[in-house]
Amino acid sequence: MSIRGVNISIKGLGYRYSSRGNPTFSNLMLESPRGEALAIIGRSGCGKSTLLHIIAGLNRPTEGTMHFDDKKIEGPSSRWVMMFQAPHLFPWMKVSQNVGVGLGFAGWPEKEKAERVAEALKLVELSDYADTNVQDLSGGQQQRVALARSLVMEPELLLLDEPFSALDAFTRASLQRDVRSIAKRLGFNLIIVTHDIDEAVLMADRALIMAGAPGKIVHEFAVNLTDPRQRQDPAVQSMRARLMDAFHTAAQVAGAPAEEVAEEAGAESSSVSQHA
Numbered sequence: 001m002s003i004r005g006v007n008i009s010i011k012g013l014g015y016r017y018s019s020r021g022n023p024t025f026s027n028l029m030l031e032s033p034r035g036e037a038l039a040i041i042g043r044s045g046c047g048k049s050t051l052l053h054i055i056a057g058l059n060r061p062t063e064g065t066m067h068f069d070d071k072k073i074e075g076p077s078s079r080w081v082m083m084f085q086a087p088h089l090f091p092w093m094k095v096s097q098n099v100g101v102g103l104g105f106a107g108w109p110e111k112e113k114a115e116r117v118a119e120a121l122k123l124v125e126l127s128d129y130a131d132t133n134v135q136d137l138s139g140g141q142q143q144r145v146a147l148a149r150s151l152v153m154e155p156e157l158l159l160l161d162e163p164f165s166a167l168d169a170f171t172r173a174s175l176q177r178d179v180r181s182i183a184k185r186l187g188f189n190l191i192i193v194t195h196d197i198d199e200a201v202l203m204a205d206r207a208l209i210m211a212g213a214p215g216k217i218v219h220e221f222a223v224n225l226t227d228p229r230q231r232q233d234p235a236v237q238s239m240r241a242r243l244m245d246a247f248h249t250a251a252q253v254a255g256a257p258a259e260e261v262a263e264e265a266g267a268e269s270s271s272v273s274q275h276a
């Protein structure tokens with residue numbers, strides 16, 4: 001597979017769901033260089049999913065522009081692929097058929113399709129399950145099938161909207177590690193939307209904190225940590241503490257009750273720390 005990543009440039013982006021309502025966000029600026037893993041953290045409702053859908057070309061912005069390299073983005077493409085919390089597989093198909101479905105739509109000959117599918121299954125460590133029906137897989141394995149289905153399209157950018165939040169802590173940790181390592185090996189960009197601060201620290205090169213209504217990017221952190229990242233490593237813990245502080249401050253400035261903010265940022269992350 002030859003994947004190369006993309007330079008993302010977003011200028012003055014704004015979005016409103018209705019012409020009379022308040023904007024979800026306005027005048028948002030975002031640059032992400034080729035191959036970067038970028039996390040966007042923020043409390044519920046600040047507009048993270050809306051932003052991700054716009055970057056994926058699934059929703060049209062109401063103002064501003066987006067360029068990937070020099071190309072203006074005005075709609076969806078197989079070059080940028082979104083992974084959701086649920087894997088959305090075809091339950092009557094085998095693993096390999098699910099992974100090859102996009103190549104089938106694109107008219108790939110069977111032999112080339114089978115080779116590409118085998119390559120993607122190897123990357124997600126599911127080669128032994130190629131002929132298994134997806135209904136016989138665990139939730140984590142199904143998410144790996146969804147990942148392989150994205151990878152066969154050789155995306156420049158993989159967009160993740162809390163894709164692992166329904167999984168148990170061990171499965172989540174292994175997917176967080178593997179998605180980052182595959183992205184780094186192949187060179188494509190990641191944008192990960194999450195309210196799990198641990199996820200941002202374990203997966204990202206840079207983390208942005210979004211807050212307020214309309215949503216704004218209020219903080220930016222370079223996550224300069226060596227790979228593979230271990231949750232218990234002091235440098236990881238210290239980055240986590242810095243991000244958690246900024247998250248709390250941003251959310252409080254944006255007007256959320258302190259206890260609600262603490263619950264949202266802390267409960268989820270600490271449950272991961274205890275188990276994984």
Ligand SMILES: Nc1ncnc2c1ncn2[C@@H]1O[C@H](COP(=O)(O)OP(=O)(O)OP(=O)(O)O)[C@@H](O)[C@H]1O
Pocket residue numbers: 017024042043044045046047048049050051195
């Ligand atoms: N289809 C829609 N129509 C109208 N308003 C919407 C729609 N989808 C989302 N919103 C509103 O836009 C705002 C941002 O929603 P969004 O789903 O982007 O938040 P989020 O940061 O992803 O939240 P969460 O962390 O809960 O997933 C919220 O106030 C939400 O109520």
Ligand SMILES: [Mg+2]
Pocket residue numbers: 048049050
């Ligand atoms: Mg969301």
